[in-house]
Each structure stands twice: as structure tokens, then as C-alpha cells.
Amino acid sequence: MQEKWIEKIYAGFLGMDAGMRLGAPVENPYWTYERLEEYYGNMEGYLREYRHYAADDDVNGPVIFLRALIDWGKDFTPKQAGETWLNYTRCGHGMFWWGGEDMSTEHRAYMNLKRGVSAPKSGSIALNGQVAAEQIGGQIFVDTWGLIYPGDPAMAAKQARKAASVSHDGEGLYGAQFMAACVAAAFTCTTVDEVLDAGLAVLPRDCDYRRVVESVRAFHKKQPDDFRACRNYVDREWGAHKYPGYCHIIPNAGICVLALLYGKGELGRTIEIACMCGFDTDCNASNTGTITGVLGGLENFPARYRTSINDCVVLSSVSGFLNMLDSAAFSKELAVLAYRLRGEQPPAWLALPRPGDMLMDFEMPGSTHGLELTDRASHWIRPVEGEAHTGKRCLEMMIDGKLPVPVDLFFRGSFMRSDFNDERYEPVFSPRVYPGQTVSCWMKSKQEAPAAITVTPFLTTAVTGQRKELEPVVLPDRTWRQVSFRVPELAGDQVHFIGWKVEINPTTPPWTLGRVFVDDITVTGPMAYAIDMSIQKKEFDEITPFSCNDIQPDLQYGELVLRTECGGQAFTGNYYTRDGAMEGEAVVESGDSCMLLLRGKGTRNFYALGLDGENAVIACCENGEWTQLAAVPYGWQRGETLRIRAEAEGSNLRLLVDGALVLQAADDRFAYGMVGVCHPGAASSRWKMFAVTGQI
Numbered sequence: 300m301q302e303k304w305i306e307k308i309y310a311g312f313l314g315m316d317a318g319m320r321l322g323a324p325v326e327n328p329y330w331t332y333e334r335l336e337e338y339y340g341n342m343e344g345y346l347r348e349y350r351h352y353a354a355d356d357d358v359n360g361p362v363i364f365l366r367a368l369i370d371w372g373k374d375f376t377p378k379q380a381g382e383t384w385l386n387y388t389r390c391g392h393g394m395f396w397w398g399g400e401d402m403s404t405e406h407r408a409y410m411n412l413k414r415g416v417s418a419p420k421s422g423s424i425a426l427n428g429q430v431a432a433e434q435i436g437g438q439i440f441v442d443t444w445g446l447i448y449p450g451d452p453a454m455a456a457k458q459a460r461k462a463a464s465v466s467h468d469g470e471g472l473y474g475a476q477f478m479a480a481c482v483a484a485a486f487t488c489t490t491v492d493e494v495l496d497a498g499l500a501v502l503p504r505d506c507d508y509r510r511v512v513e514s515v516r517a518f519h520k521k522q523p524d525d526f527r528a529c530r531n532y533v534d535r536e537w538g539a540h541k542y543p544g545y546c547h548i549i550p551n552a553g554i555c556v557l558a559l560l561y562g563k564g565e566l567g568r569t570i571e572i573a574c575m576c577g578f579d580t581d582c583n584a585s586n587t588g589t590i591t592g593v594l595g596g597l598e599n600f601p602a603r604y605r606t607s608i609n610d611c612v613v614l615s616s617v618s619g620f621l622n623m624l625d626s627a628a629f630s631k632e633l634a635v636l637a638y639r640l641r642g643e644q645p646p647a648w649l650a651l652p653r654p655g656d657m658l659m660d661f662e663m664p665g666s667t668h669g670l671e672l673t674d675r676a677s678h679w680i681r682p683v684e685g686e687a688h689t690g691k692r693c694l695e696m697m698i699d700g701k702l703p704v705p706v707d708l709f710f711r712g713s714f715m716r717s718d719f720n721d722e723r724y725e726p727v728f729s730p731r732v733y734p735g736q737t738v739s740c741w742m743k744s745k746q747e748a749p750a751a752i753t754v755t756p757f758l759t760t761a762v763t764g765q766r767k768e769l770e771p772v773v774l775p776d777r778t779w780r781q782v783s784f785r786v787p788e789l790a791g792d793q794v795h796f797i798g799w800k801v802e803i804n805p806t807t808p809p810w811t812l813g814r815v816f817v818d819d820i821t822v823t824g825p826m827a828y829a830i831d832m833s834i835q836k837k838e839f840d841e842i843t844p845f846s847c848n849d850i851q852p853d854l855q856y857g858e859l860v861l862r863t864e865c866g867g868q869a870f871t872g873n874y875y876t877r878d879g880a881m882e883g884e885a886v887v888e889s890g891d892s893c894m895l896l897l898r899g900k901g902t903r904n905f906y907a908l909g910l911d912g913e914n915a916v917i918a919c920c921e922n923g924e925w926t927q928l929a930a931v932p933y934g935w936q937r938g939e940t941l942r943i944r945a946e947a948e949g950s951n952l953r954l955l956v957d958g959a960l961v962l963q964a965a966d967d968r969f970a971y972g973m974v975g976v977c978h979p980g981a982a983s984s985r986w987k988m989f990a991v992t993g994q995i
């Protein structure tokens with residue numbers, strides 16, 4: 300694989316995010332083509348600035364559904380892709396549009412899976428009808444298949460088709476093949492026409508998808524300068540009056556091809572045209588943004604669309620840990636996966652941290668890894684070359700020394716509702732930094748006038764908003780110094796901000812400009828933390844820091860209340876926790892179960908340890924099938940307070956109740972995963988406090 304493709308993978312993923320953000324505010328039936336033209340005219344930048352952009356199905360699907368390959372291997376089947384949907388989706392929340400089975404193709408496909416209908420039947424025309432099976436969702440979740448098969452459009456199309464068959468069929472699958480192939484082809488192509496040729500090469504000769512692509516190309520040749528004329532042509536010849544349903548794939552395919560052609564391969568203009576044409580604005584801009592991001596690379600990525608992203612992407616899967624995505628780090632993961640799929644070794648600089656650890660190395664050109672400043676009006680940060688601690692690149696922070704107030708450089712260990720303007724697609728979060736872990740970075744100062752730059756590590760708690768400052772460090776001039784600290788115990792709260800207070804103290808008046816270089820930020824090590832339910836909040840229809848599936852959570856009198864009519868789970872913690880333990884104090888109000896989860900990889904795969912019926916039980920749920928690993932009679936009653944502790948060490952699982960070892964078993968199916976609470980059947984329980992330890 301060509302090393303320059305690594306940057307193109309990054310540019311493609313950023314392009315997808317930029318298109319999504321541009322189109323999302325006008326993805327609404329109110330925003331007709333006429334209103335868009337009247338109100339916005341010629342779009343030339345984001346229509347709305349967000350504090351942070353909440354989740355969206357246009358990034359949920361490409362990131363999460365790719366885990367079919369990660370979890371099952373490159374030869375995954377449609378049935379296994381369907382298992383991936385079930386495993387990472389919270390029933391009725393997040394991931395995709397829950398518009399009702401009669402309106403949302405994805406909603407219907409998911410419920411088919413829940414009812415025991417496996418893919419590809421779950422998304423078939425035979426089961427769902429042609430209209431539902433050929434909506435736009437077939438092509439909006441497939442961008443990443445093109446990114447991990449650079450230069451191989453046939454393989455990208457093959458894998459995308461399997462993944463899309465969970466929910467779509469017919470023209471919906473042709474859209475999946477076409478878009479994935481276009482992304483993969485953009486790595487080796489130099490023009491939009493070459494990309495479209497590669498997309499058409501994976502389509503059958505006789506299908507409407509081919510016809511709409513060829514039709515728009517023909518119109519463009521006749522009128523190459525007027526995209527609005529072409530838009531009216533698409534609406535007239537290929538519009539929704541001919542292709543029914545809430546959002547059919549064919550009209551939107553026409554708009555995507557239109558945007559690519561009239562945008563001339565330039566990312567900014569392409570996604571702007573995709574949005575100005577109406578239809579499914581964020582989906583069309585996302586697909587075309589990925590293609591043109593790859594085609595043009597980072598060097599042609601418009602700053603007006605990159606700066607606001609700040610490498611920060613939010614998801615809404617069942618894992619609150621996985622839902623905080625660093626675009627630069629994730630693009631490196633995609634690149635490593637691309638190398639491995641080709642049977643090649645990635646370059647040494649692309650080495651990834653251990654799963655569950657964090658690394659911000661700034662080696663991807665222009666990357667910021669989500670770092671922020673409290674005051675960007677007076678100070679600023681930028682990626683630079685030539686000053687790095689390791690590799691080629693690092694981050695430079697410029698500090699105005701005439702200002703008496705210090706500035707914070709920080710990243711988010713978790714998100715809260717206050718970080719967002721809205722709640723689209725209901726994201727949910729578990730921290731990615733925990734008490735007991737070590738946060739480390741390398742820093743050096745560089746300034747022309749005599750000055751001392753002091754750096755004070757700090758963190759801010761998520762719920763109570765308390766700020767904790769640690770030991771300050773004076774940076775040596777022009778010499779790298781490691782600044783490390785251990786995250787302290789937080790009295791049952793979570794980490795919100797992690798960072799460094801930076802202040803400059805000139806030794807001679809009147810003024811100096813301080814420069815601080817930052818590199819190789821890491822979060823590593825074991826965790827030991829508490830979750831105090833008396834201080835938690837209800838946000839995004841969940842209770843911090845949990846993510847629930849088939850459970851209705853609530854807070855009452857300082858306790859977490861979990862109610863389920865059919866059995867469900869509540870997850871939290873680092874997704875890659877290996878050995879560790881979770882302890883909780885519970886009262887069962889109804890039902891006959893009370894169990895803790897270890898190594899939960901999703902809603903279909905976890906260990907459950909606790910009380911079920913008249914027994915103490917250790918069980919394994921694998922792909923939704925329960926296996927009892929060990930059981931012993933144990934007498935308990937509803938209404939009594941139970942202190943339950945679940946432990947995992949290697950393949951050994953242990954259950955303790957009220958401090959006494961009750962049961963143990965051995966199983967090696969799951970090596971890591973989240974922690975949490977589980978009720979196998981209908982139940983209601985109350986929990987006051989949890990204690991968690993873990994190693995990754």
C-alpha cells in the first residue's frame with residue numbers, strides 16, 4: 300500500500316464529517332430546494348457553528364458497522380453483519396433513525412433481527428417490499444469500506460454489499476456497491492469521471508442506479524456550468540414522484556453524481572452543491588465529502604470545513620467509551636487495517652497504542668486530537684513540523700504574555716449534555732480517562748524574551764464541576780520535559796476535562812510571547828474508581844455514566860433505578876477492560892434476578908454474574924445465546940440489600956455476595972469488555988454505589 304494513502308484515508312474521513320455537519324441543519328422537510336435557495340443562496344461554509352456536533356447516523360453506521368469485519372474477520376457473512384447491528388445498537392435509541400417500521404428502513408430491519416430474522420432476509424425485498432428496501436440507507440453507511448480497501452473498488456463494493464444487506468436490497472445494494480467503490484477508486488484516480496467509471500464498473504448493466512448516474516453525466520456534458528439546471532433535471536426525471544418512500548436512494552444518487560461533477564472534485568464546492576440541491580442533504584454531502592476528501596487529499600482540504608471539526612466525532616452506539624472518537628487516531632486505525640487486509644506491515648510511525656489506551660502524537664498532518672483552549676481569541680494552537688519530541692509533528696501553543704490570566708489547554712475525558720447544542724441521535728458516554736490512570740505528555744517552551752512558563756496539570760469533574768489542580772511544573776527552555784500525573788480519586792464522579800493550565804511569567808518587562816510545544820499525550824494504566832449514583836444526572840434519556848439497552852433507567856432518591864419488561868443491560872467503563880472487578884449494592888424490587896456484567900462487548904456478548912431465580916449463577920451470553928457456566932442454590936429475597944461483586948482474572952470468573960465467595964467458573968470466550976448491570980428477564984432494581992477496578 301502506498302504510504303501517501305494514509306493521509307488520504309484521514310482526508311476521506313474528515314470529508315465525510317464535514318459533509319455531514321454542513322448538511323445536517325437543513326436535513327428537514329421544511330428545507331425545500333426553493334427555501335434553501337431563498338434563505339442561503341450560494342453556500343460557502345457551515346450553516347451553523349456547534350459547541351460540539353452531536354451524533355449522526357451518517358457517521359454511526361460507517362464507524363460501528365465496520366466492526367462486522369473487526370469482530371468476525373474479513374470473510375464475515377450478512378448474518379454476522381446483522382449480529383453486529385444487534386450487538387452495538389441500543390434498542391430504540393441512537394445509531395439510526397427510529398422513525399417507525401413503516402417509515403424507517405433501518406428501524407424495520409433492526410426489529411426483524413430482534414424477531415429472529417437473520418440477514419440478508421432482514422433487509423430483503425421479499426420481506427419488506429421494494430420501496431422500503433431501496434431507500435437511501437443502503438449507501439450512507441458504507442464510506443469506510445472504501446477507506447480500508449484503497450485502490451480496490453471491487454473488494455470495497457463486495458464488503459459494502461454484505462454489510463448493507465442487513466437492511467437493504469435491490470437498488471439499495473447497488474448504491475452500497477457504487478459509493479464504496481467510488482471511495483476506494485478515488486485513491487488512484489485523478490478526476491471525478493475516473494471515479495464514476497470505477498463506481499459504474501461494479502453495477503449490473505440493467506438497473507436504475509446505473510441509469511441515473513449515466514443520465515446525470517450526460518446532462519453535465521451538455522450543460523457543464525449550471526448545477527441548478529441539472530438539479531431541476533434530476534427532480535423532474537428521477538425525483539420522489541417516481542421513487543416513493545421517505546427518502547429513496549435513486550433521486551439522491553442523482554444529486555451525489557451531480558455534486559461530484561459540478562464540484563469538479565473540490566471538496567468544499569462539492570458538499571456545498573450537494574446541500575444546495577436539497578433532498579437528503581447530510582447523507583449526500585457525507586458520501587461526496589468522503590470521495591472528494593480522498594481524491595483531493597489533505598493538501599486540498601478547505602480550512603473553513605476542517606477547523607471546527609477539531610478531530611472530534613461523537614457516536615451513539617451502546618458503548619459510551621467507543622462513542623468518543625478521535626478522527627486522527629481512528630484514521631490511523633483504518634490505515635493499519637488497510638495494510639493488514641493487504642497482508643502488508645504498516646510503517647513504524649503508524650504504530651497504534653494498546654486498545655483502551657490513548658495516544659495523541661499529532662503525526663497525521665494538521666491533527667489536533669480534539670485539544671482545546673479556554674481562550675482562543677488571545678491565544679492559539681496549531682500543528683507544526685520540525686519541533687516534535689518523536690516523529691515529525693507536534694502541537695504548538697502560542698501564549699500572549701501581556702495577559703495576566705493563564706490559559707487552559709485541555710481535552711475531554713467525557714462529554715456532558717452542556718457540551719452540545721442539541722440531542723440528535725442521542726449520544727451517550729462513559730469516560731475515556733479514569734481515576735488511577737496515568738496521564739502523560741511531553742512539553743517544551745521556546746520564547747525570545749526571558750520568561751518562565753509554568754504548567755499545572757488539572758482535571759474537572761463531569762457532574763459536580765469541581766476543578767482539581769496538581770503539582771505545577773516549570774518548563775525548561777528549548778528542552779523537552781515529561782509532565783505526568785495520576786488521576787486522583789473523584790468521590791464517585793467522572794472526568795470531564797483533562798488538561799494543563801499554562802501561565803507565563805516574564806522576568807523582564809514589558810511583554811513576551813510564550814511558545815509551548817506539546818507531543819505524545821498518553822493515558823495508560825489500571826483504573827480504580829467509584830460511581831456514586833447520588834450525584835449523577837439524567838442526560839440524553841440515560842443516567843450518567845451508563846448506556847442502557849432494553850432498560851428504562853431513572854434516578855430516584857439518589858439511587859439508580861433500572862426497570863425492564865423483557866430483560867436488558869446497563870453498560871459503562873472502558874470498552875477494553877480485561878482483568879478487573881465491579882461491585883454494587885442493590886435492592887431488587889420486582890423480578891427474580893440481579894446480576895453484574897463483566898467483559899461486555901455489546902448487548903449480545905458478555906459475562907453475567909449474580910443471582911437469578913433461586914440460584915447464584917455465572918453465565919455467558921454469546922451472540923444472544925445464554926450458557927450457564929456455573930450455578931449453586933442461594934437463598935435471597937426481594938427487598939433485601941445485596942452487595943454483589945463480580946471479578947475476572949484471565950479465564951477465571953468469581954462471584955461474591957456480601958463479601959463471601961459464592962461461585963467461580965472458567966471461560967475464555969471474552970478477553971475484554973465493559974462492566975455493568977444485567978437483568979435476564981423482567982425486573983426492577985435500585986443501586987446506590989458502584990466500585991470498579993480494571994486493567995487494559
